Amino acid sequence: MNEIKIFDSETVLPDSGLSAKEQTLLGFEKRYERVRDQLRLLLSMDELGVWNKKHHGGRLALCALVAEQYPLAIFHGDVGTGKTAMAECIANRLIHESHTEDSVLFKLSNRVRGSGKVGEMGTLLAEAFHKVTQAAGRGRRAILVIDEADSLAAARSQNHSHHEDKVAVNTLIQGIDDLRRYGGRVVVILCTNRSSVVDPALLRRAAVTEEFKRPSGDERRQLFVMDLGALALTEPELRYLVDSTGEREGHPEWTYSDIRTRLYPAALALAFPNGPLRFDHLRTVAATMQASPVVENL
Numbered sequence: 310m311n312e313i314k315i316f317d318s319e320t321v322l323p324d325s326g327l328s329a330k331e332q333t334l335l336g337f338e339k340r341y342e343r344v345r346d347q348l349r350l351l352l353s354m355d356e357l358g359v360w361n362k363k364h365h366g367g368r369l370a371l372c373a374l375v376a377e378q379y380p381l382a383i384f385h386g387d388v389g390t391g392k393t394a395m396a397e398c399i400a401n402r403l404i405h406e407s408h409t410e411d412s413v414l415f416k417l418s419n420r421v422r423g424s425g426k427v428g429e430m431g432t433l434l435a436e437a438f439h440k441v442t443q444a445a446g447r448g449r450r451a452i453l454v455i456d457e458a459d460s461l462a463a464a465r466s467q468n469h470s471h472h473e474d475k476v477a478v479n480t481l482i483q484g485i486d487d488l489r490r491y492g493g494r495v496v497v498i499l500c501t502n503r504s505s506v507v508d509p510a511l512l513r514r515a516a517v518t519e520e521f522k523r524p525s526g527d528e529r530r531q532l533f534v535m536d537l538g539a540l541a542l543t544e545p546e547l548r549y550l551v552d553s554t555g556e557r558e559g560h561p562e563w564t565y566s567d568i569r570t571r572l573y574p575a576a577l578a579l580a581f582p583n584g585p586l587r588f589d590h591l592r593t594v595a596a597t598m599q600a601s602p603v604v605e606n607l
């Protein structure tokens with residue numbers, strides 16, 4: 310069992326690669342501020358008591374309720390809308406701003422699902438939580454990203470939910486409950502395409518819930534301006550790209566990853582190595598490519 314790697318990666322934070330990546334994400338600052346303010350509350354429980362005494366004679370009951378929050382953020386939304394990228398970059402910035410040392414970002418592997426042996430998934434998950442909490446110390450933080458969590462976190466009430474899966478969700482809930490003892494030094498970010506299948510007990514525990522959407526026309530425009538600035542596209546050219554990546558003929562608008570990981574490389578491949586990248590290359594690809602289908606969240 311020890312041979313199974315529980316984590317896809319363990320990254321020491323702050324990480325310069327992630328600091329650079331955050332600059333390339335539209336709307337990062339806004340999202341970060343929202344998430345940070347809420348997580349900062351979790352991190353400052355002692356100060357909250359003092360604040361309550363000072364401003365409300367210690368009688369503001371909701372402070373005790375807030376103190377019971379769980380260090381869990383849920384990022385949900387359609388494919389390719391930035392959940393994973395934001396989770397990593399937000400984790401990085403949180404650590405960067407908290408001026409701690411040796412903090413680690415753990416990314417849970419789907420391999421915790423195990424090979425199907427009875428009890429394996431629950432055991433691997435429990436082991437993962439153990440490792441993450443061990444990594445957190447007095448001045449250190451640990452952040453656990455559970456990516457593509459749909460299968461791990463699926464509601465126990467679902468008809469097709471097997472006993473194994475139920476055990477895993479229970480272990481996940483238990484793990485998150487136990488994290489409250491760490492006073493915010495361990496935070497879990499759970500990413501999913503389908504919040505509707507996530508167990509209600511997990512949804513209820515989330516101190517932070519962030520929805521991710523496909524970029525609007527305005528956001529696509531900003532993305533093209535940021536990524537293609539060197540091409541000095543004309544206004545009609547920009548408009549063409551914005552429009553052709555919008556909703557059309559029964560197809561949804563493009564995702565961030567449709568644009569960045571499909572359109573750009575395909576256009577570049579047309580130009581490279583013989584000449585410069587031109588608007589024509591982008592237009593050719595944009596005209597023939599289609600957006601990723603929407604993940605239904607019913």
Ligand SMILES: Nc1ncnc2c1ncn2[C@@H]1O[C@H](COP(=O)(O)OP(=O)(O)OP(=O)(O)O)[C@@H](O)[C@H]1O
Pocket residue numbers: 333334335336337386387388389390391392393394395502521532565566567569570
């Ligand atoms: N806010 C953003 N601004 C610019 N680019 C973005 C943004 N969000 C995501 N992207 C780009 O989209 C790509 C996919 O992002 P990411 O993998 O984080 O999506 P995801 O929501 O986790 O998708 P999936 O549901 O498929 O796991 C990345 O290459 C990233 O650069």
Ligand SMILES: [Mg+2]
Pocket residue numbers: 392393394456457500
């Ligand atoms: Mg992802």
